[in-house]
Amino acid sequence: MKFPAPVSIQWIADLIQATLSGNPDAQVTGINEIHRVEAGDLAFVDHPKYYDTCLNSAATFIIINTKEVTIPDGKTILVVADPFESYLKIVNHFRPFVPANKTISDTAVIGEGTVIMPNVFIGQHVRIGKNCTIHPNVSLLDYSIIGNNVVIQAGSVIGSDAFYYNTKKNREVWYKRMQSCGWVHIEDDVEIGAGCTIDRGVTADTRIGKGTRIDNMVHIGHDTLVGKNCLFAAQVGIAGGTIIEDGVTLWGQVGVSKTLTIGANAIVLAQSGVPSSLAGGKTYFGYPAEEASTKRRELVWIKRIPELWKKVMD
Numbered sequence: 001m002k003f004p005a006p007v008s009i010q011w012i013a014d015l016i017q018a019t020l021s022g023n024p025d026a027q028v029t030g031i032n033e034i035h036r037v038e039a040g041d042l043a044f045v046d047h048p049k050y051y052d053t054c055l056n057s058a059a060t061f062i063i064i065n066t067k068e069v070t071i072p073d074g075k076t077i078l079v080v081a082d083p084f085e086s087y088l089k090i091v092n093h094f095r096p097f098v099p100a101n102k103t104i105s106d107t108a109v110i111g112e113g114t115v116i117m118p119n120v121f122i123g124q125h126v127r128i129g130k131n132c133t134i135h136p137n138v139s140l141l142d143y144s145i146i147g148n149n150v151v152i153q154a155g156s157v158i159g160s161d162a163f164y165y166n167t168k169k170n171r172e173v174w175y176k177r178m179q180s181c182g183w184v185h186i187e188d189d190v191e192i193g194a195g196c197t198i199d200r201g202v203t204a205d206t207r208i209g210k211g212t213r214i215d216n217m218v219h220i221g222h223d224t225l226v227g228k229n230c231l232f233a234a235q236v237g238i239a240g241g242t243i244i245e246d247g248v249t250l251w252g253q254v255g256v257s258k259t260l261t262i263g264a265n266a267i268v269l270a271q272s273g274v275p276s277s278l279a280g281g282k283t284y285f286g287y288p289a290e291e292a293s294t295k296r297r298e299l300v301w302i303k304r305i306p307e308l309w310k311k312v313m314d
Contacts, residue, residue, distance in 0.1 A: 001181040001203045002030035003094055009061055012042065013078050015093065016086040018063065022076025028061055031090055033178070035241045035259060036204035036223060042090070044083035046166075063087065084166045088179055091203075095181040098124055098142075111148065123159070129188065143200060147188035153216070156196040159184045162222030162240060164202050178202055180222065187228075193218065199240070209246065227264065245280060 010024035029040035034050070037043045037059040044063035045054035051069055054062055061076050063083040071077055080086045104110075104122045111130035116122070121139045129148035134140070138152050141159030152158065162182075165175040182201025186192070186208045193216035200206055201223045208220070209228035218232050221239045227246035232238075236250045239258035244250075248262050251270040256262070263280025273287035285292040 001032070001091070001095060003028065006040075009042075009076050009078070012061070012090065016063070016078065016080055016089055018078035018080045018086065019067075020076065020078055021067075021071060022061075026060070026076055030203075031087070031094075031181075032059070032203045033223075034059075036201070044087045046083040084176070084178070091179050091181045095143075100124070117154075126159075135194075141200070143183045145183060145185045147186055147190065147210070149189045150186055151191045153192060153194040153196075155194050156192055156198075158186065158192075158198050159200045160197055162199050162202045164222055164240060182206065182223065184208075187212075190214070193234070196220075202240075215252075221258070233270070248280075 006027035006029050008024065009026045009028050010020065012028055013020040028042050032038065032041040032043060034043055034054055034057055037057050039058050039060055041059050042061040042063065043054055043057060043059035045051055046065050055069060055072055055075065060074065063078045063080060063086050065081060065083050067079050100123060105124045105126065107124050108122045108126045110128045113131040114128055115133045117134060117136040119137045120134050123140060123142040125142060126140045126144045128146040129150065131148055132146060132150045134152050135154040137155045139157045140146065144159040161180040164178045166178055167175055180200050180202050182204050184198050184200045184206045187210040189211045190208050192214045195217045196214055198206060198220045199222040204223055206220065206222055206224050208226045209230065211229040212226055214232045215234040217235050219237045223241045224238050226244045227248065229247050230244055231249045233250065233252040235253045238256040241259040242256055243261040245262060245264040247265040249267045251268065253271045254268045254274065256274045260277040262274065262278045265281050266278050267283040268274060268289055269283065269285040269292060272285050272289040274289045278284055278289060283292045284290060286295040
């Protein structure tokens with residue numbers, strides 16, 4: 001999330017009551033989680049396992065719960081007892097939850113020629129382009145951006161909160177929701193089927209590229225970047241932080257794990273599972289998904305196991 005205008009790191013330190021090490025006049029441009037952080041951003045880390053990753057990331061400013069670290073050149077750290085709670089305080093200051101008081105928010109912008117069917121909900125700061133069709137019972141939640149010529153079928157939810165939690169097993173409630181303050185950006189000429197869910201980014205964008213087609217009951221997780229002209233069949237599920245490059249086809253019930261990349265023009269056949277990155281331009285099948293020709297040969301040999309075993313026993 002980018003702030004409306006840069007603020008001094010000293011102002012942030014005062015807000016969260018942190019001890020500051022570094023230049024107090026340095027300007028912070030936004031707050032981001034580690035997978036999407038950029039120079040000028042503020043990030044947080046609260047577990048020793050991830051200290052080095054965060055300290056050596058692109059983040060210029062880091063909220064941390066220890067002074068016993070080596071601070072890389074050019075970094076400023078803010079030391080607090082609970083970095084996660086500090087993250088929530090910053091997000092709630094810059095992007096507080098504002099309950100809706102009407103079906104279509106006064107802050108929404110709807111383009112010329114767009115059709116809004118009955119029972120559609122449009123939240124705060126939603127932007128819809130020209131010549132779109134939004135079918136009944138669609139929810140376009142806060143900070144969603146819809147391009148031109150987009151079709152969203154009945155019952156889909158765009159911009160729901162990320163399934164993303166801070167986990168501590170030394171407290172009564174183990175999982176505390178990491179409040180989402182990002183966006184969903186649906187580019188031009190996208191079609192989204194019925195009953196789909198597209199989560200907004202935790203702190204950045206979830207993006208669906210131009211010309212992509214999404215079938216019914218597809219789930220796309222937070223901060224996922226989908227390229228242009230992709231095709232997703234029914235019941236595809238994509239976890240958060242994943243990159244799907246241009247022209248990828250995912251057939252029915254394909255499951256894709258988090259923070260991986262599927263290369264351009266790859267095809268993943270139905271009911272396959274993708275636990276790690278796949279190169280583009282190939283067809284994949286099975287779990288773990290491998291090149292389809294290899295997987296089919298494996299299945300032929302598996303079917304022959306009883307016959308081969310019988311020969312050994314005889």
